[in-house]
Amino acid sequence: MTNADAAGASGHPMIPRFDDLAGRVALVTGGSRGIGAATCLALARSGVRVAINGRDPDAIAASVAAVHAVGGDAIAAPADCADLAQVERMRQRIGEHWGAVDLVLAFAGGGTGRPVPLQDISEQDWRSSLDNNLTSTFFTLRTFLPDLLERGRGAILTMASAGARMASGAPAGYGAAKAGVIMLTRHLAQEVGPRGIRVNCISPSAVLTERTRAHLPPERQAQMLAGFPLGRLGTPEDIAAASLFLLSEASSWITGVVLDVAGGRIML
Numbered sequence: 407m408t409n410a411d412a413a414g415a416s417g418h419p420m421i422p423r424f425d426d427l428a429g430r431v432a433l434v435t436g437g438s439r440g441i442g443a444a445t446c447l448a449l450a451r452s453g454v455r456v457a458i459n460g461r462d463p464d465a466i467a468a469s470v471a472a473v474h475a476v477g478g479d480a481i482a483a484p485a486d487c488a489d490l491a492q493v494e495r496m497r498q499r500i501g502e503h504w505g506a507v508d509l510v511l512a513f514a515g516g517g518t519g520r521p522v523p524l525q526d527i528s529e530q531d532w533r534s535s536l537d538n539n540l541t542s543t544f545f546t547l548r549t550f551l552p553d554l555l556e557r558g559r560g561a562i563l564t565m566a567s568a569g570a571r572m573a574s575g576a577p578a579g580y581g582a583a584k585a586g587v588i589m590l591t592r593h594l595a596q597e598v599g600p601r602g603i604r605v606n607c608i609s610p611s612a613v614l615t616e617r618t619r620a621h622l623p624p625e626r627q628a629q630m631l632a633g634f635p636l637g638r639l640g641t642p643e644d645i646a647a648a649s650l651f652l653l654s655e656a657s658s659w660i661t662g663v664v665l666d667v668a669g670g671r672i673m674l
């Protein structure tokens with residue numbers, strides 16, 4: 407780990423550069439926006455070559471351009487991660503460009519679910535939550551794991567949510583899907599630890615991205631602060647900083663953990 411990049415306004419994290427990551431190839435699903443895009447930038451600043459996934463070609467192109475603008479190396483890796491055939495084609499394209507992937511960040515998530523009473527959850531919204539959070543993570547891990555196993559090294563990060571850690575007002579299907587991501591992470595960590603691969607999970611609470619800002623007017627953000635002992639909501643850089651640590655050799659004796667990056671809102 408070497409000199410730090412200031413990540414913005416005071417109180418926000420410094421994102422160190424992790425030299426051991428330089429030259430590695432990472433896939434970031436959901437790297438086209440929000441938390442994923444900020445993490446792609448932080449990875450690139452550590453010299454990681456980043457394959458940036460999402461479904462919207464314009465958003466992917468913007469994230470690739472942002473990495474190029476800081477002198478990093480990135481390629482577009484479009485795919486709907488809830489579609490196994492698309493994920494397999496994505497692996498083939500990345501492989502043709504850079505060879506095997508060393509780091510997998512399965513960050514894609516979302517879906518159409520809304521926080522409504524259980525009896526009002528539509529089948530479509532339920533399936534959307536499961537498909538876009540849990541199944542997409544499974545397809546990503548299943549497809550890219552052979553790359554890591556072949557080399558006997560690498561690290562995987564999955565993306566949960568405070569909605570999986572407590573009944574917090576998040577859509578029930580989303581919370582259930584993210585809780586599934588946590589168990590999938592532990593299962594895989596147990597399975598591949600002896601083969602030199604670490605698997606951990608990041609679990610953020612309220613992180614201000616373009617999407618969440620659109621849903622949380624400033625008054626609502628101010629009300630929420632009472633639930634966060636550290637007195638602010640999260641930034642994408644908070645998640646990026648924790649992610650780089652969990653991917654680097656700085657965390658070489660950590661696997662199977664869920665790291666709540668949540669300003670103290672979640673203490674488990």
Ligand SMILES: NC(=O)c1ccc[n+]([C@@H]2O[C@H](COP(=O)([O-])OP(=O)(O)OC[C@H]3O[C@@H](n4cnc5c(N)ncnc54)[C@H](OP(=O)(O)O)[C@@H]3O)[C@@H](O)[C@H]2O)c1
Binds near residue numbers: 485
């Ligand atoms: N922001 C928060 O407060 C918060 C809190 C807890 C957990 N999280 C989790 O953190 C992750 C990122 O959240 P965010 O707030 O940064 O969201 P965001 O800005 O809406 O970005 C979501 C990203 O996931 C991609 N994505 C969604 N479904 C996909 C699919 N099926 N296949 C491929 N890509 C897909 C989107 O790509 P396209 O738009 O191009 O399709 C986009 O790049 C998600 O897993 C989310 O559940 C966020």
